[in-house]
Amino acid sequence: MADRTVADLVVERLRAWRVPRAFGYPGAAIAPLVAALDDAGGDPVFIPARHEETASFMATGHAKYTDEIGVCLATQGPSAVHLLNGLYDAKLDSKPVVAIVGEDITGPLGGAHEEIGLSRLFGDVCNQFVRYGRVPGQVPTLLDQAFRTAAATRSPTCVVLPLALQLATVPDLQPQTAGVLSGRPGEPLARVLPHDGDLAAAASVLSTGQRVAILVGQGGHGAAEQIVTLADRLGAGVATSLLGKPVLDERLPFHTGVLGEVGTTAAAQLMGSCDTLLLVGTNDPWTDWFPLPGQVRTVQIDIDGRRIGTRYPVDVPLVGDAGETLRALLDRVPDRPNRQWRGLIETSVDRWRQEAAERATAPAEPVNPQLVLHELAGRMPHRGAVAVDVGSVIYWYARHLQLPPGVRAQLCGTLGSMGCALPYAVAAKLARPDEPVLALLGDGAMQLNGLAELITVAHHWQEWRDPRLVVLVLNNRDHSGMGGGRQPTGAVTDRRPDVPYAGWARLLGLHGVRVDRPELVGAAWDEVLAADRPSVLEAVVDPAVPLNPPEPALADLRGLFAEGDAARRVREQVLSAERTVEAEDLV
Structure with missing residues (x-):
């Protein structure tokens, strides 16, 4: 029996941390670890991507889902550089990822070939x-240490393993089982609750607010019941x-x-007219749509x-897990x-x-992209996952796709x-192969990788x-990448050639549907959602449909959506509500 190598030890540690799969791109300096994974009998599985960047996105996607x-996994030099995009995604969205990078600086070229200072490269x-x-x-x-730190800080970490070390034999080392965290890394390692004085101050702010708004971010996962109860x-x-x-919901x-x-008029109006704001687990960067400074008291x-x-001035900070903190607040809020x-x-x-329904059904040439997401909304599977890319598709997803x-x-x-x-x-599909998955992207992202x-x-x-993985490609042929009705001129329009996306899927043995008539969009969704294999739905859409961002915080519920006498009636309703609350406070 061959001696165990350090590469085998790495596989043992991945197994101890219950890692189901590792994503990467093979290379000489990481080859021993890839070979050890191939010999691991699927525990864990090595998933080769077509590019290191997509491998790092898969790892981050696995953490997110x-x-x-x-x-x-990656090797040195350009392979390591390609990991950065997905790792920065993990860092900025606070997800735990471990990158294992192989390095070989003992080659015939004196160590200069593909050599990059990895500590400095990954140092940020x-x-x-x-x-x-x-x-x-x-x-x-x-x-x-790498796994524990990634879990505790919700961030990416990196371990560099020289090639010679991966190949080294370790006959005297015994498998280790200590040091592994219990529970899920996405959860806090301990019960985290604010101080009682801070909870009392927050309850006072919220209870005396007359027009309360709650902004929920990804940190609110698992606390939906408490959020709805508090809102009511x-x-x-x-x-x-x-x-x-x-x-x-x-x-x-x-x-x-x-x-x-990318959001809605109603959300902008809520922020524009509230007097009290509760932020729950959000680091939302779109602060232009927050209430005007001095307008609200904030928890x-x-x-x-x-x-x-860091995003908005706060009167009462509450450091704690969202669900636990909200439960404690509910005990104090009448x-x-x-x-x-x-x-x-x-x-x-x-x-x-x-308004959203009217926008979705407005005429376009040939298909309104909003209609494509509007038609999906009524057909969404009641389980599974959705992955959304960057571009105009985010606007249509945010406004028109209600998630079950x-x-x-x-x-x-x-x-x-x-x-x-x-x-x-x-990543989502590999994690739960018995559930449908949808990927929503534009033609630019589809061509990118x-x-x-x-x-x-x-x-x-x-x-x-469940073989359903449906890839929606909104093919707006907007070769400038500008979108939203802003059309380029001249040679700019020739920068990105058109591609038969549905045809490419069929060449790979997948299902492909191309739709360029609005009356066929619903049927196209029915077809791909019922297919016996993954599908690409290529929708040829109008690049001139405007993005129409909502007005920022000046969009006040007390006047924006009404005019003339109707506006006065709305303002009178709000003033009456304020007087009622004040009277109740006196009682």
């Missing part, structure tokens, strides 16, 4: 932990960040939708105290909803939903890097219990 630690993106392996006995502990108790309206979109009558440039809940007050305020919010939501409760959705929320959706979708990663889909799909 599963709340586990993602793992990616993996600033919590970058270490080199030096001797065999160090490696298990080194990996444990206060008569509050709710908006979400892009990353927080899957947290709550979007069919709630007081759910105004996504806030920000912010976040598990990471470093984030409190049930005194402002029904007039809630009624205005629901009126605004109704108006927005009607329990459907997981992810995007490159803070970094905003194009090309993430298909790698995310692959989606065409290549369809090969990965074609390689794996027959292993999936």
